[in-house]
Amino acid sequence: MNDGDSRAVAPGDGATDDLLRAVELAVEAVLFAAAEPVPARDLKAACADLGEVDQALLDTALQRLQEHYTGRAIELVRSAGGYRFRVRPHYSGNVQAAQPERPQRLSRALLETLAIIAYRQPATRAEIEAVRGVAVSSGIMRTLQEREWVRVVGHKEVPGRPALYATTRRFLDDLGLSRLEELPPLEQIRDLADVASDAGLTLAPPGAEESAEPGTSRRLDFDPDGDQEYFGPNA
């Protein structure tokens, strides 16, 4: 839907207008019936009996659908797994008032573990523990996998063949993101060369940070293009 002006359909073409309208409504039905985001492929499959539905036509239908819901309480959004209708954030309070049961707080331990996997993936448990400085409980790894935010994507070829964890498409969908690099960027850390020069024989006075160049920070191995393969076999 990011392609704002896909005018693939010739205006005034009656037959195509009818088809477009039919596709729009079929897509609407499918999206509301689905519990999860629906990939474009499935949307096209849903329209198979309506006629020749190519990507351009589907895009136009999606765009019209999106426009139809302008000003309504819900919106058509796209995330990693595909398209879905979602309540606009403005109305979250009303929904919460109607179903106020659960706060769903996540523990810091779980969030830190998740963050390390998200930015470092694929990562082993030992790598996560090295960053956090404490053992990662089995409960946390299990919860992350049960939520389908994290899964095992392979095993590292070192003794013991530890599992390699990566985030899932579901993780992105639950945050409304399309790609990993839409996550907030990691805070940059200062280069160790600066650290070394700052750290003198005597305890350096506070305020020594002015001398550090922010631009020289070490880049973490967060591969924005390599993420696709961790989306799972049903990608």
Added chain:
Amino acid sequence: MNDGDSRAVAPGDGATDDLLRAVELAVEAVLFAAAEPVPARDLKAACADLGEVDQALLDTALQRLQEHYTGRAIELVRSAGGYRFRVRPHYSGNVQAAQPERPQRLSRALLETLAIIAYRQPATRAEIEAVRGVAVSSGIMRTLQEREWVRVVGHKEVPGRPALYATTRRFLDDLGLSRLEELPPLEQIRDLADVASDAGLTLAPPGAEESAEPGTSRRLDFDPDGDQEYFGPNA
């Protein structure tokens, strides 16, 4: 927006028109996010912060909402339990076609939720989540009720009055049981789980038993908010 002309409210009254519009959209949000039909009372509660919402205003808002979806793939319907949106039967084929290679299997999350309701009924969604350890989506609760395996039998008298779910006659029929107590006793199932873990079968990820000990680890992943003992140790 093609909002049909509002009837019950005096035309030209700007303040009321604004309120009406706000109620219509809040109701729209709540209905789309709900797992089951929403009674008028809950709809009014969801609009509590908008202003004075009486039955006449709510009715007008619902009527406008219904008109807005005329000609769309979904419709606003009223049933015994309240109001809800549903996909029009005309689009059955499209919805089916959208899930081509996915064999209609019941998800593990759905099965677990159903099993917990069977043994813990009547249970709220928060109670189910406390047992499962992860969230139960509105979609699952909606599916369980549409298959008529689960229904709302009341509301717990705590803030928000969450729905209490129980299994149905249909659930027993589909399982070939005549009464609920024909389900295997819980002890037996626990033994099954133990046997499976002893045999190294993967009912659950390894290490699951570690956190089964109460109190050994902080589980802040969700907040059971004291509901635990609710139907708990009953002498």
Added chain:
Amino acid sequence: MATRDDPSEPAAVTTAEAGVEGEVVYRVHGEPVAELPTDLYIPPDALEVFLESFEGPLDLLLYLIRRQNLDILTIPIAEITRQYMGYIEVMRALRLELAGEYLVMAALLAEIKSRMLLPRPVEAESDEDYDPRLALIRQLQEYEQFKTAAERLDALPRMDRDLFAAGASVEALEGAPPPAPSLDELMEALAAVMHRATLSAHHHIATEQLSVRERMSLILDELDAERFSDFVGLLLAGEGRQGVVVSFLAILELAKAGLVEWGQSEPYSPIRLRLRGAAPDVREDEA
């Protein structure tokens, strides 16, 4: 700083609050905790909760550094070590379960501190070889980076907490519905749940209780919030004597759970029952 002056002093054993240079106002070793280090600034009741809120030694160190507005790069290692040991001692004195990682860090800090007291070797090949703080600094930086990332992650709008999927009922649709689960499937799912988690608290739900639970659901379904139902009638709705017992237990359970309320128009008149609350205006008051 007090501890720095005497490097032979076992730092892990003694904690000193240097309010006045060199003056030891607080000791843990061999003595009951009469007084907490004054730089902890935490009421004793809250201390346990507070200490538990640390995610590990790096988190605790980071807290100590940040509390003094210090830069990670310029850790005054002696002072930080002293404070860190203070917390460790308090945790021990309170018999808090102390993860091994905290003790490993204590040893590391003590080692760094002692190495920093040595004169710089002329042949030190790199700064990192020389300054024993660098590895720790790198670890702290990295941990802080992900700690911040975790906070930002948590702040993102999330499904089912801040965002809600919009769906509609598919009840009206035609077509093959998914198959009913088999008893085996259902039991396997339940076994998986029980195996992995919290059901230890719910083992008391034994076989015979299932009939009560079932009856609870049935009675709830039958009751009305506006209208009272006859108590005896509800009891007799079951089958035979056992049915009465089960219904009775079910009603007691419902009453205990606060789901039903009793009523009687006058003494000795029939006992009546209805769903509790649920009056619309009551609901709005709550909201």
